Every structure is written in C-alpha cells, then in structure tokens.
Amino acid sequence: METLHAISNLTSLTQLDMRSLGESRAEGLWPLLAHGRLTKLDLRAASGFFADPDPSRPHDIDVFSRSSKLLDLTTESKTGVLAASICSLLSSTLTRLDLRFDDEVERLTKDQEEALQLLTSLQELEFFWGDKLQRLPAGLHKLINLQKLRICSCSAIQSLPSLPSSLREIKIYRCDSLKSLPNSLPSSLEVLEISWCRAIKSLPKDGLPSSMLKLDVHDRNSEELKRACRKLIGTIPVVIT
Structure with a gap:
C-alpha cells in the first residue's frame, strides 16, 4: 500500500x-x-x-x-x-514512547533532540536496539514528567546524560560499553535494574538516593558492581545480586 x-x-x-x-x-x-x-x-x-x-x-x-x-x-x-x-x-x-534505531544511527540530530523535548507528557521512554548509538539526547532532563527510562541493547553508549528529576525507575540492559552511571541519580528514584553491563564497575559517586526500593544487578554484571551493591543490603528493601 x-x-x-x-x-x-x-x-x-x-x-x-x-x-x-x-x-x-x-x-x-x-x-x-x-x-x-x-x-x-x-x-x-x-x-x-x-x-x-x-x-x-x-x-x-x-x-x-x-x-x-x-x-x-x-x-x-x-x-x-x-x-x-x-x-x-x-x-x-x-505517555509512552518506545524508540528503536537502525544499524547506522550514531546520534540524534539537533532537530530530533529538540523535537523529543516537546513530548512533555511522556512518562515512559525506551531506547532500543541502538547498536551504533553513541549517546542519549543531552536534553533528556527536560522531560519533566518522565518516570520510567529503559535503555536496551545500545552497545556503543559509554555514559549517560543528566536525567530527569522525576525518574522513579531506570532499567539498563545489554549496554556493553557503558562504564559508569551519572555521579548523581534523581532523588525520586525507586528502582534501578542493570543487566549484562559488564563495564560498569561501581555505583554513582554520590551514592544512591534514599528513595530506593529495589536494586537488581544479578544478571551478567561485573563482580565489582555486585560487591558494591551487597554493601547496601539492609539499607534498601530489595537488593538482588
């Protein structure tokens, strides 16, 4: 058609x-x-x-x-x-956008990033299958109603930008090149799940927010990250390593 x-x-x-x-x-x-x-x-x-x-x-x-x-x-x-x-x-x-990429996209253009910021009602955002995507949009923090962020199979991303202060849930899967989390995570964060991200060796420098309810790093992550998370058992209701 x-x-x-x-x-x-x-x-x-x-x-x-x-x-x-x-x-x-x-x-x-x-x-x-x-x-x-x-x-x-x-x-x-x-x-x-x-x-x-x-x-x-x-x-x-x-x-x-x-x-x-x-x-x-x-x-x-x-x-x-x-x-x-x-x-x-x-x-x-x-309220929900699942955005997928073809094999050649390395980054969003300036116009695309600015257009994404117009989606002010978004509560859930997923970046999926960006094998060559090198970075997430720098203006991601401007999505002021975003509560859930999922980053999956974006194997070229090495770091994350500033995140929305409204986030309650972050899930990161199969991001092989991601070496670290932002130094400071949103104070509203309740759930952090990391899976198949072996390059991440530690938690954020500023620690995790007191709002955390669940921390899950059990699936195919580095032993260094798992050890750091085990130290939080008893301070976060659910810690899975």
Whole structure:
C-alpha cells in the first residue's frame, strides 16, 4: 500500500500494529489519530512514514491536541517521528514512547533532540536496539514528567546524560560499553535494574538516593558492581545480586 486510506474509517480501533510498510505514507492514519479511539500504535520498518504530508492538514494542531487519544507509541527513528511538527501533535497525549534505531544511527540530530523535548507528557521512554548509538539526547532532563527510562541493547553508549528529576525507575540492559552511571541519580528514584553491563564497575559517586526500593544487578554484571551493591543490603528493601 502506498497510503493507509483503506483504514482511515476504522475509527473504533484502539490498537494498531503495522510493520514492514516500506515507503507507505501516513495520510490515512491521521484521521484515526485525530478523531478515532486509537490509544496504542506499533509502527516499524516504515522509512520516512511521517515525512509527508504536512500533518497539520486537514487536522490542525488544536483539533488534534483536543481529540487524539494516542498514549503508547512504538516506532523507529527512521519513520520521521522525531520532527517538531509530529511531536507537537503528540505532546499533549503521548505517555509512552518506545524508540528503536537502525544499524547506522550514531546520534540524534539537533532537530530530533529538540523535537523529543516537546513530548512533555511522556512518562515512559525506551531506547532500543541502538547498536551504533553513541549517546542519549543531552536534553533528556527536560522531560519533566518522565518516570520510567529503559535503555536496551545500545552497545556503543559509554555514559549517560543528566536525567530527569522525576525518574522513579531506570532499567539498563545489554549496554556493553557503558562504564559508569551519572555521579548523581534523581532523588525520586525507586528502582534501578542493570543487566549484562559488564563495564560498569561501581555505583554513582554520590551514592544512591534514599528513595530506593529495589536494586537488581544479578544478571551478567561485573563482580565489582555486585560487591558494591551487597554493601547496601539492609539499607534498601530489595537488593538482588
């Protein structure tokens, strides 16, 4: 299909999973997002999907913001979702974003990073399969409502930027090059899970916040990190090493 006009009238859909769409475009999807009941969208392998047409036509930003119900989006960076025009439309409703990368992406562009910051309703954010992704967005701390951050299979990342002060949960899996955590973690943090990250040898220099409820480093991590965490048994309700 070159467009999705065939599904534009399915306004009772609440979940939609679309993969391997090639060069299809988003025209038929906008009516579902703006006036339907779509709350969850999984869109992958659709290069440049959001690039055309201008999503402000025929549904302007005000109408879209009042009507859209999309809460949960799984997609790839190559779909063009990280554009200011798209993120502005999604900013008032989107609470979860699972962002995946192709094999060539080393970092987000300045425009993409700024567009991501427009998603002010985000509560959960996941970076997935960024094998060559060298760093996370520097402005990540500006997502002031973010509560859960997951970083998975981003094997080239060596360090993390400043994190949102609202975070309650951080999960880091299979980030082979990540050598350390930020010196200071959010004071609201309750859960920290690290798995298959053998380059991390220690906990943050400033220690863990007193809000911590669970610390899990049991799966394929360095012995140095595990030893450091064992010292916290009795001070954190759940410590798994």
